[in-house]
Amino acid sequence: MTTLNHTVESHTVFYLLGIPGLEDQHMWISIPFFIFYVTALLGNSLLIFIILTRSSLHGPMYLFLCMLAGADIVLSTSTVPQALAIFWFDAGEISLDRCITQLFFIHSTYISESGILLVMAFDRYIAICYPLRYTTILTNSLIGKIGVTIFLRSYGTIFPIIFLLKRLTFCKNNIIPHTLCQHIGLAKYACNNIRVNIWYGLSVLMLTVVLDVMLIFVSYVLILRAIFHMPSQNARHKAINTCGSHVCIIMLFYGPGIFTTLTQRFGHHIPPHIHILLANICILAPPMLNPIIYGIKTKQIQEQVVHVLFIKHK
Template sequence: MSNSNTTHFTNPSIFILLGIPGLEAAHVWISIPFCITYAIAVLGNFAILFIVKRDPRLHEPMYYFLCMLAITDLVLSTSILPKMLAIFWFSSREIFFNACLLQMYFIHWFTIVESGLFSAMALDRYVAICHPLRHSTILSNPVVVKIVLAVMLRSCISTMPYPFLAGRLPYCRTHIIPHSYCEHISLAKLSCGDIRVNNYYGLFVLFTTMGVDIIFITVSYVLILTAIFRLPTKDARLKTFGTCTSHLGAILSFYIPSLFSFLAHRFAYNVPLNFHILLANVYLLVPPMLNPIIYGVRTKQIRHRLLHLFTQKGT
């Protein structure tokens, strides 16, 4: 009897998500800002997609990348929030093992897609500022399609081993995940097997995707700032730099919490668990809300188009 029970527990078909451990009594209150954040993210990103689709003047590389970013943000936030609200509101903590692996794959896949899109947008800003006369030639529509496909393919290939690495592990300690969603290393830590491969591969993916993207973005903006400081007048420098501030703000809001969350899982053992889980939720929910606001406010064409839509409805 004990052997059969042990065998059954070694490979559970259902896991339990705790939400935010230690803050169970505040789950309902925590869900309110998360709901507001998600609602703004959905409305804002759909507005970006609608405006770019309707206005032929926005059919340019920058706005194509922005549309891909909006789709990525919608997938990322939607992949975690419905289940999170089910935990917070209805104490529906069970998740099938295969569904957990699928959620984990989507989260990691589209996180790396978002990072790649920021690199592509940095390239677009570099070409627009440093080689403005050749912008349409360098970043033609076929080139943009190839860049997007390369970003998607890189993410798909690099994250594909995650479900297999997590699925091969024996789970004989517990089937309770101290998290609000299925994340690779959080799931692996439940195993009684050797998770060194999981750890090493996770770090490998982090440094060869997001790490490379950060280096590429940094180099692009060093070149951009060098070109800006060479402009003859202060007004020209400020105007040109203003076209980059929205991108920089979106980059910082994405990379700072995401890198802290990834590295804290492995190295920051003194970080309180509930703080870490809150931050892990923030980096998947807040950037999708901020991106359409940042780009909508700072991008003149989108801002004017939005005002035009509201003015038409008002009349």
């Protein structure tokens, strides 16, 4: 009688393929990836340096912007170097622990950015609706507490995913057709029931990003109502202008994500490499464009950038 061995080996090493179907174009695709990453690093680092070293920029709006720039650096660094290693050296091998670490930082940082955008909307609401109480409400102490709360919320909600993934046995496949690791993208290679992973991931999304979007929408409804009740057209124009940069960043951050979700849900005829490129755009575009948008639309930052880059070296 033959004895059957029911022991199932779990993969501890996975292979990221990059962008399947476009392997011949990897070198060309790496060029915009590299440019976006370098631009994001330089732009956000310069923004952080200017805000922290200029006392005139130590107001609430700029401190929140500094938090956003820091999150942008973490988000892009968690993803782009791995993608470039695949494109340049075909180095797609990644251990299970590294894969889980990467997706932990990607998801938690994304939630952090969403939380920062929410408090920036709250900042604009206070500035427009209660301008005389702005500095007394948004004190440095409160800003510090908000920063800690955002950090605890993002990392606290994603931390259980580590254990939800560690309990799984990955015996189906170890080839990941992507440039990065994602929670459900990794969990689907498990032989176990991943219903808990799916429901927990959905719950985190609803209680963080979706809730943030709803609260941002409410904030801007209140802001617009306050703007339309202003007696002076000049005052209305000035109030709208102060929200311009934030609105651009909100659209840049949530827009591609919503579009990607819709294409994954309903665009079954769309080639897989398009989905992967869209997922990368969601991560690449905001870190690169955020400092540019604020640099163009915010006069105080423009002046300080010119001072640091040009006047200082004359």
